[in-house]
Amino acid sequence: MDNNEKLEKEIIGTEDVPTEKEEAEILAEGVAAEEEALLEEQAEPCIRCGEKESLEGSEFCEDCLNGMLNTKIPLIAWMAAAASVIVGIVAAATVFFLAAPTFLGMSAETAARDNRWSDAYYYYNQMDTTVSDFQSLIDWKEGKSEPVLRRLFSMGTEAKARKIEAYAKAYNPMEAISKLVIDGYTSYDAVVENEGKLLENKRVEPYWELFSGILYTEELMNYSEEYPEEENYENLLEFYNLIEKQKGADPVYVAYMKYALADIYDRTDDEKIACLQTCDKLSIESGRDYKWLYYYEYADLLAKTGRTDEAIALLDMLASENKNNFDAYLAKNRILLAAGRTDDAEKLIEDLKESYGNYGELYEMEVTLLRYKGDYQRAKELAETAVSENDIFPEVRRQLALIYLAEGNYKNAFAQVETAYANAYNYYAQFGADAPSEELAKTYYVCAKLYESTGAYTQEEANSIGMAYEMFGEDFEPQGDMKAIISGEKTVKEILTEGDCDLI
C-alpha cells in the first residue's frame, strides 16, 4: 500500500473497494431480484374475479378480459338509439325547412317586445306567407285529412293570434279581426264555428269582443225602429242617447259617433272636443284601448284650437305604444309645422332618421319641412330622390306637386298629382292602406283647375282633367283654401306659406 492508498483509506474510511468482477456479480443479483419481484407481481390474482391469475401487463385474467371486450349491448338500448337517430334526422330536416319561418317569427317577437308593432306584423305576415308557400307544395284537397307533412309545417293558433295582436296594435283592432279572421266567411256563425280556437285565444279574445260590441252597436244604429224620421243633429243625438242605453251597446263607440255627428253637422270645435273627451273618459273606464278610434282626430282638433302641446302628447302616447307608428309621426310633424315649431319638427325627423335611416315616410316628413321653410330647391331634390328610390308613397309626389304649384309650374304639378293619385290606389290595393287622403284629393282638384286655366294642355291631359272632376261629382263646390285659390282670392304661394301651408 503506497502513501496515496493510505491517505484514501484514512479520508473515506472504507474497506476494500470491489473489483470489476465483484461489481458484475452484484448487478446480476439485482436484476434477478427485480425479475423475481415482477414475476411475483404478475402472478397476482385477477382484480375482477379474484380467482385466476391476471395476464401479463394486465390486472385481469384472460376470461374476464374476454368478457369485458365482448359485453352485450341490451336490445332496448339499440332500439332507443335507433329511434333517437331517426328522430334526430327527421328533426334536422324539419328544422332546416322551418328555419326561415322560425327566424321570421323570432324577429317578429323581438319587434313586438320593443313595441315596434308594425315591424312585428310585417314579420308575422312574412312568416305566414313562407309557411303557406311551403304548404302549397304538398298536395291536399280540402275535406280530406291533412297530410302529416303539411301539419308539421303549419302556423299554430298561438302564432296566428300573435299576428292578429300585432296588426291590432300597429293599425286597427277592427281591421285585424275583419281582415285576418273573418275575411272569406259568409256569416258570423261560420266564423265562430271555424275560428273558435283562435277567437278564444287570450290575445285575440279582447279584440273579438271589441269587434262584436262595435258590430252590434252599428246594427242597433242601422236597424233600430227608433231611428228618427227627420235627420237632423238634435234628433240623431237623441237617437244615439237611446242607443247608448241599450244592452250590449259599446258606449265608447256611441260617444265617438256623437263626435262624428257633430263633425258632419259642423258643430263648434269645443263641442267636438267635448265628445272626444267623453270618449276618452269612457275608454279609460272600460279598460279597453280605443286610441286607434279617435286619437288622431282628437289631436287634430286640439292642435286646431291652439292646444298644440296636448295634441303632441296624444301623438307621443300613440308613438310610445307602437314605436314605428309613422301615422303618429306624420301627424306630429304636420301639427308642429302648422304651429310654426320647425325646430321641433327638425329634431323629430333627425331622431327618427337615427333609428330608421332614410325611410319612405321620413322623406315625406323632410320634404314637407323643407317646403314649409321655403327651401323649394332642396325639397324638390329630396322628393325626386325619394321618388326615384321608391315610388310607393303618394304623399311625396303630392309634396312635389305643391312645390310646382308654388312655383307656378301647373303642368308639372298636375302630372305629379295625377301619378300620386294612381299610386295611392295601387298602395291601397297592395298594402291595404287608406285610400287617397283628403288632402291628396283636394290637391288633385286644385291642380286640375289651375292647369285647365292655362289652356296649354293636350287632348289626353284634357281627358285626365275631366276624370279628376268626375271623381268629385257634378255638385262639388270647393270650400276654404281651394275656393280661395280657384276664385283668385288668394295666390297659391299665399296659401302654401301661411298657416297650415297646405291644402288640408
Place this chain on the structure above:
Amino acid sequence: MRIIYVIGKYITFPGAFLRGFWEHLTCLLLGLPVEHSGYLRADEMCGHIEHILPKKATAAFVSATAPGIMGVLTGLPTVVMGLANIRVMGVTFADSPVLFVLYILMIYVGASVMCCLHPQFEVAQNLWDITLDKLRSGNGRSVAGGVFMLIPALWTYIGAVLERFSVPVILWAAGTAAIFLI
C-alpha cells in the same frame, strides 16, 4: 354531491340512458374493456359505463368525445324542432293534441340528451392528462396533436366537472323556462 348528480341523471334519464349506450358502443368499437355496462345506476356512474381508461391519445380522445358528438347530432335538432314548433310556430294543444305532446316530448328528450353530453370525470381527466403530456413532449407531431386536442379536452373536462353537480340540467331547465316566459 353524488345525490345531486344522481337526481340530475334520473331527471334526464332518456339522455343518460342514450349516453350510456353511445359510450358502450364507442368502447366496443375501440376495443376498450368494459367493466360494468349498467347505464342507469344510483351512483356516480349513472349515465356512464365503467371501462378501462385508454392510454393511447386517439382512443382517449374518441372515447371522451364521440358519445357527446352523437348526443349533439341527435339531441340538438330534436329539442330545436320541439321549441320552434311550440314557441315560435305557436302550435297549441287545441291545434293537435298528438303533435303538441310529441313536441313537448321532443323538447324533454332533446334537452335530456343535451344535458348528458360529457364523459365521467376520470375519462375527461385522462384525456386532459394525455393532452398535456403531448403538449409538453417537445415532439413536433405530438405537440400538434396536443394543440388539436386542447379545446375539446378542455371543453370535455369543464363539462364533466359541471355535470358532477348537475349544472347542465339546471341551465337547460332555466333556459327552456326563459324561452317560454320571455
